[in-house]
Amino acid sequence: MELGKPNLEVFADTLLELGQQHRDLLVVTGDSRGSGKLVLFGQKLPEQIVEIGIAEQNLVGVSAGLASTGKKVFAVSPASFLTARSFEQIKNDVAYSDIPVKLIGISAGVSYGALGTTHHSLHDFAALRAVNNIHIVVPADNFETRKAIEASLDYPYPLYIRFGKKAVPHVHDPSTNFEIGKAIKLKTGSDVTFIATGETVFRAVEACNLLEGQGISCGVISMHTLKPLDEAAVLEAARDSRVIITVEEHSIHGGLGCACASFLLQEGLHNPFKIIGIPDEYNVNGSQDEILEYYGITPGGLAQSARDLIYVEVPE
Amino acid sequence: MEIQELERKSIQYRKAILSIIKKANAGHTGGDLSCVEILNVLYNHVMNVSPENFTDPNRDRYIQSKGHSVETLFTVLADKGFYPEEELDTLNQFQSHFIGHPTRKVNGVEHNTGALGHGLSVSVGIALAGKKNGLSYRVYTLLGDGELEEGSNWEASMSAAHYKLDNLVVIIDRNTLQITGRTEEVSQLEPLSDKFKAFGYAVRETDGNDLAALVQVFGQIPFEKGKPSLILAHTTKGKGISFIEDQVSWHHHTPTDQEFVVAMTELQQAEEAWQVQYGTR
Numbered sequence: 001m002e003l004g005k006p007n008l009e010v011f012a013d014t015l016l017e018l019g020q021q022h023r024d025l026l027v028v029t030g031d032s033r034g035s036g037k038l039v040l041f042g043q044k045l046p047e048q049i050v051e052i053g054i055a056e057q058n059l060v061g062v063s064a065g066l067a068s069t070g071k072k073v074f075a076v077s078p079a080s081f082l083t084a085r086s087f088e089q090i091k092n093d094v095a096y097s098d099i100p101v102k103l104i105g106i107s108a109g110v111s112y113g114a115l116g117t118t119h120h121s122l123h124d125f126a127a128l129r130a131v132n133n134i135h136i137v138v139p140a141d142n143f144e145t146r147k148a149i150e151a152s153l154d155y156p157y158p159l160y161i162r163f164g165k166k167a168v169p170h171v172h173d174p175s176t177n178f179e180i181g182k183a184i185k186l187k188t189g190s191d192v193t194f195i196a197t198g199e200t201v202f203r204a205v206e207a208c209n210l211l212e213g214q215g216i217s218c219g220v221i222s223m224h225t226l227k228p229l230d231e232a233a234v235l236e237a238a239r240d241s242r243v244i245i246t247v248e249e250h251s252i253h254g255g256l257g258c259a260c261a262s263f264l265l266q267e268g269l270h271n272p273f274k275i276i277g278i279p280d281e282y283n284v285n286g287s288q289d290e291i292l293e294y295y296g297i298t299p300g301g302l303a304q305s306a307r308d309l310i311y312v313e314v315p316e
Numbered sequence: 317m318e319i320q321e322l323e324r325k326s327i328q329y330r331k332a333i334l335s336i337i338k339k340a341n342a343g344h345t346g347g348d349l350s351c352v353e354i355l356n357v358l359y360n361h362v363m364n365v366s367p368e369n370f371t372d373p374n375r376d377r378y379i380q381s382k383g384h385s386v387e388t389l390f391t392v393l394a395d396k397g398f399y400p401e402e403e404l405d406t407l408n409q410f411q412s413h414f415i416g417h418p419t420r421k422v423n424g425v426e427h428n429t430g431a432l433g434h435g436l437s438v439s440v441g442i443a444l445a446g447k448k449n450g451l452s453y454r455v456y457t458l459l460g461d462g463e464l465e466e467g468s469n470w471e472a473s474m475s476a477a478h479y480k481l482d483n484l485v486v487i488i489d490r491n492t493l494q495i496t497g498r499t500e501e502v503s504q505l506e507p508l509s510d511k512f513k514a515f516g517y518a519v520r521e522t523d524g525n526d527l528a529a530l531v532q533v534f535g536q537i538p539f540e541k542g543k544p545s546l547i548l549a550h551t552t553k554g555k556g557i558s559f560i561e562d563q564v565s566w567h568h569h570t571p572t573d574q575e576f577v578v579a580m581t582e583l584q585q586a587e588e589a590w591q592v593q594y595g596t597r
């Protein structure tokens with residue numbers, strides 16, 4: 001896979017283009033325009049950027065107010081602060097009040113590496129999945145990021161989009177069809193399917209390549225929309241493959257894995273199943289790559305998890 | 317400690333801070349350098365806290381709400397003997413507890429910070445407990461000026477005044493810069509002193525990079541019986557290095573090899589000037 005740009009940059013480029021076409025598009029920042037790569041946006045479209053300062057709760061509340069008048073509002077802040085600090089504003093002023101603000105969580109997951117737990121967002125899927133009337137999109141690569149931002153512009157529901165900071169490989173062909181709520185199947189396999197989301201998808205694709213070299217038939221799904229979950233795609237994967245493994249840069253609690261597991265169980269399907277994410281412990285310190293490696297969210301680690309599940313001895 | 321001793325420490329702290337930032341190739345250089353004198357005076361002149369009394373319920377407490385200036389805190393704690401200075405070489409490395417924000421996994425750190433706007437509420441809680449327990453310790457907390465944009469600070473301020481916490485000392489690192497630019501351009505803070513007075517603080521303004529001025533103002537605490545004390549410390553972000561001072565770009569910029577050499581040379585010259593003035597030791 002060829003290395004692309006950081007999804008963050010694609011987001012900023014796309015937003016600038018959209019902002020130039022739609023003068024009712026507003027970006028709201030909280031001392032975050034530098035980290036959001038929005039300095040150029042601010043220079044080119046100074047009337048379309050609203051600076052709130054370091055006040056994430058206020059940022060979301062103000063965004064809701066702006067959007068309630070029909071403005072197309074992108075509220076941009078590090079995923080960690082946006083979803084933890086402003087949680088009640090998201091729940092009440094955006095989701096419950098049904099105002100289609102686009103909440104953009106930047107530098108998500110463990111992107112901030114050694115800045116530590118205060119800056120990591122490993123709670124955001126779980127928190128927002130429990131809020132009615134907000135949808136969650138987690139793009140895997142530059143293609144999905146651009147498509148998600150474009151699709152968000154007139155999207156009728158409150159939306160949370162989150163991505164990381166580092167350059168990611170291209171996983172999709174630009175001719176792929178993208179629709180919020182519709183998973184993208186990258187590969188089909190009968191032994192195992194990885195259902196991955198966001199910037200872990202490319203790792204799952206690489207794991208798949210390793211496994212196929214070992215004669216294991218392997219599928220990959222990019223579950224870019226966490227909510228509403230594409231249940232048909234999950235069901236199909238569970239019927240096509242014996243083993244299901246979910247992958248996310250999030251706590252193992254309450255994210256993609258839990259969404260898939262609870263759905264499959266209620267459908268009466270009991271495939272061997274594993275949720276790969278960040279475990280519930282005092283998390284190790286290090287760079288993003290070091291943290292992900294430590295928790296086995298690497299091609300090698302994912303392939304090992306798959307083998308462990310495929311070759312498990314079934315008791316008599 | 318004598319002012320001249322503190323002066324030398326400030327120079328040495330700046331050298332150590334820049335060195336660990338350079339080694340880790342990460343850190344919040346500007347905000348670190350602006351609060352060196354404040355931490356220096358607190359830990360070496362004002363507070364009753366040391367590795368020996370760190371478990372004493374009556375020790376003074378320091379909560380660094382502007383957690384990103386952690387390299388300064390870690391440097392001062394090493395100097396106080398909380399851990400060997402060499403441990404700071406592991407800053408930001410895999411499995412090190414020395415990370416980019418204060419954590420209680422590091423000896424001497426009272427509270428985990430890094431998300432702005434938390435330290436003041438926690439400090440209010442510790443100060444309130446001190447009153448309830450009849451203990452005489454004080455709680456010192458350092459906030460950034462940009463950080464004041466978080467509404468939680470103003471909620472905490474109301475509690476501080478309501479509970480008449482004259483054992484609480486709030487220090488504002490008023491360097492007039494945040495990440496995006498001047499605080500007054502990002503979100504107007506002024507008239508800041510009046511706001512704090514209106515919220516019930518006894519306020520003193522001082523030059524926050526002037527050791528003697530800081531020693532003097534900390535000597536007057538509590539400024540008023542029955543009120544929390546607040547020091548509006550006017551500082552220069554990046555203080556002590558000519559090309560870093562008052563530059564918005566240095567919020568979390570780290571020095572190149574060339575910049576590092578120039579910066580260390582400036583500090584070396586400052587230390588030599590100190591030697592000439594106060595004699596060798």
Ligand SMILES: Cc1ncc(C[n+]2csc(CCOP(=O)(O)OP(=O)(O)O)c2C)c(N)n1
Nearest residue numbers: 031347430431432460461462463493494495
């Ligand atoms: C809740 C929260 N929002 C955003 C940030 C990101 N952030 C880190 S430092 C900083 C600027 C702080 O400015 P200031 O308080 O003036 O600090 P100083 O100038 O002393 O570095 C920001 C926005 C954060 N750490 N926490």
Ligand SMILES: [Mg+2]
Nearest residue numbers: 461462493494
């Ligand atoms: Mg500042």
